[in-house]
Amino acid sequence: MVGAMVRLGLLASLLFPAWADTPYQQPEQIHIGLGQKPGEMTVHWSTIQESYLRNQTAYDPGDSFVMYGLSKDALTRTSNGTSFLFQDYGDEHRNFTMHIATMTDLLPNKIYYYVVGGQRTGWSAALSFKSAPISAEDVQSRLPMSYAVYGDQGDYNGQTLPSLQIAARKGELDMVLHVGDMAYDFDSDNGRNGDAWMRDIQPLSAAVPYMVSSGNHEAGNNFNHYTQRFRNMPSNSGTITFPEFGKVPNNWWYSWDSGLVHFVALSTEVYTNADYYSMVVQQYDWLETDLAAVDRTKTPWVVAHGHRPLYCSCDNDCDTIATLNRMGFKQPDGSFKYGLEELFYRHGVDMYIAGHEHNYERMFDVSPKWNSMMPWLSGVTTESTIDPPATTYIVTGSAGNVEDHEAFTRPAPRRSAKRLNTYGWSKMTVYNASHIYWQQFQTDSGQPPSTWGQVVDATWLVQNHHGPFSYHPRRKEVENSGVAGLRPVDTISVDMSFWPVGRRLQMQCKHAGHNQAPVCSDQDHSKQMASKGRWQYTKSIDSGNPVDFV
Known part of the structure; x- marks a missing residue:
């Protein structure tokens, strides 16, 4: 897998030499969806660089590659996807790049491994999913x-x-x-x-x-x-x-x-x-x-x-x-x-x-x-x-x-x-x-x-x-x-003793307005919920930890 990434990176550097000076942006927010055709799986991710977030005028398309295969050590197939500049309408006018790529010709009911990114932005950790059934026989064997x-x-x-x-x-x-x-x-x-x-x-x-x-x-x-x-x-x-x-x-x-x-x-x-x-x-x-x-x-x-x-x-x-x-x-x-x-x-x-x-x-x-x-x-x-x-x-x-x-x-x-x-x-x-x-x-x-x-x-x-x-x-x-x-x-029924806190948070977020900077933040919410003894540890599994089927 590493060798394949290096080869892809060398090819990219030859085709796009200006990329060498682009700061590293780790792929994140990765999520997959079923494709429009049987045997397809789409993947969507973002690359965010804080120094480029505000009032970006020049669109930098970045890398939109997905490499995939039936083994972590043999990501033998590569698909080049597309990217676009996402624009948030808040007062900071944050902009960052989103990417979409499609894995095609997948065998049914198989565990596939994949990484997304590229030489410029860096690569994700190896992730995995089980491909969808295609034929009626595939479906029956999957049930x-x-x-x-x-x-x-x-x-x-x-x-x-x-x-x-x-x-x-x-x-x-x-x-x-x-x-x-x-x-x-x-x-x-x-x-x-x-x-x-x-x-x-x-x-x-x-x-x-x-x-x-x-x-x-x-x-x-x-x-x-x-x-x-x-x-x-x-x-x-x-x-x-x-x-x-x-x-x-x-x-x-x-x-x-x-x-x-x-x-x-x-x-x-x-x-x-x-x-x-x-x-x-x-x-x-x-x-x-x-x-x-x-x-x-x-x-x-x-x-x-x-x-x-x-x-x-x-x-x-x-x-x-x-x-x-x-x-x-x-x-x-x-x-x-x-x-x-x-x-x-x-x-x-x-x-x-x-x-x-x-x-x-x-x-x-x-x-x-x-x-x-x-x-x-x-x-x-x-x-x-x-x-x-x-x-x-x-x-x-x-x-x-x-x-x-x-x-x-x-x-x-x-x-x-x-x-x-x-x-x-x-x-x-x-x-x-x-x-x-x-x-x-x-x-x-x-x-x-x-x-x-x-x-x-x-x-x-x-x-x-x-x-x-x-x-x-x-x-x-x-x-x-x-x-x-x-x-x-x-x-x-449930213990609603902490309901007023949640209600206040709800009103804060709602009345901030969609075109205004909200007043709520991660730290505020978690601290207030924790202080009431009702905070569920929703991040108990590290969001960066890849799921691996065994």
Whole structure:
């Protein structure tokens, strides 16, 4: 491997002699994503040099190489990627370089080793990942496949991170699905908060495909950080135009296949701003086409995800915005248009996963039925996990951040199977075309240590009749015996004695404004949380420590 690096460096020095005077910039914030084609894996990283961060006028493209192979000592293949200048809009106007490269022609289900960087910027440590299956036979030999699922994880108080890093280290995860709200926020402290979080997740994101959708905490400066930091998502929905960057791949909504699942990433944020109305229409039209094209013999399961819930029961977040995402916009004739729920039902989406609420709520199947008096109690359910005749809805937004827990202030509706108010992350394990096992792991330092890592909710989701729910053999049960209303459901409470501290931190970060220098910093958050005895050691695994599969 060293010899190959030296040869590459010599070639670079001959082609670009001016590079010799460029200061060293270590590749960092490395994260991988599934490629647009089978047998591909993309990698995204940053190189930051403090002396070039402010008001940079000359763009220095830097090195964008990835070397990879089936052995640490035989990185026999090299791919030359692309780079671009990232610009933060804070008052310091920090600029640094981001890089993207694609590893191609990967053999299925193999451990690959890789390094990123180049002679000028330096090289990363050797990292590794397991390549995705390609053929149906590859998928069957890989099963069961497991996916970590969560939303709303910050750099501060990200209480799930150690558990997730350990799961990745053990080779227990095939992919991560982060359903919005990251870092809290990317643009805080002139983007340094985003840098810190990306470094912290690297032991996870450099080893397991880290797939994302955007949330409200990514909205600063028109989702600038989110759009640029995750350009390596397998966009299949065109481009988005930015004045500074031109057209960039659309990672606001896109889809991909993994094993037996067709995943769909959606932007629920476009429903919250009138300026994005045209994008609501574009996303809806794209989603309708995408869902209609799914081959259920290849990917029988269809799982959609976005940041905001279509159904939830904790507070008034479950009213207007949830209704907009669920039903769309009211038209002059009184009908509703561009709602997601109707498409989910018509095309048989098995599961919709969201975050936004800083708690956990697993629901049963929910069929569309409008409740004009109490919109949050809309929908009817057969309370099924075996052959449900409608989409199953799950909220998993309890990964931990400076805003702490979000209490359930309303009674549980019939559709709620389990509500928890503790930090944790979800794991979805796909066993075959008909069985998924869903678990919730608790990682709450405010709970007894004996419960850390404990499974606090688990269920099988069984579906033998994939496809449009209007053809489901149990569809008549919804009309005849589907229930709505309230039900008693156990909800775990948490020690909220330190809530005012987190709340103050939340307000500080929020009211600093996306175009102003935030007042929060890493040191302030960690010290204040630690002083209250509730600080989880989220950096217990060194972010620079590579994950190595054994």
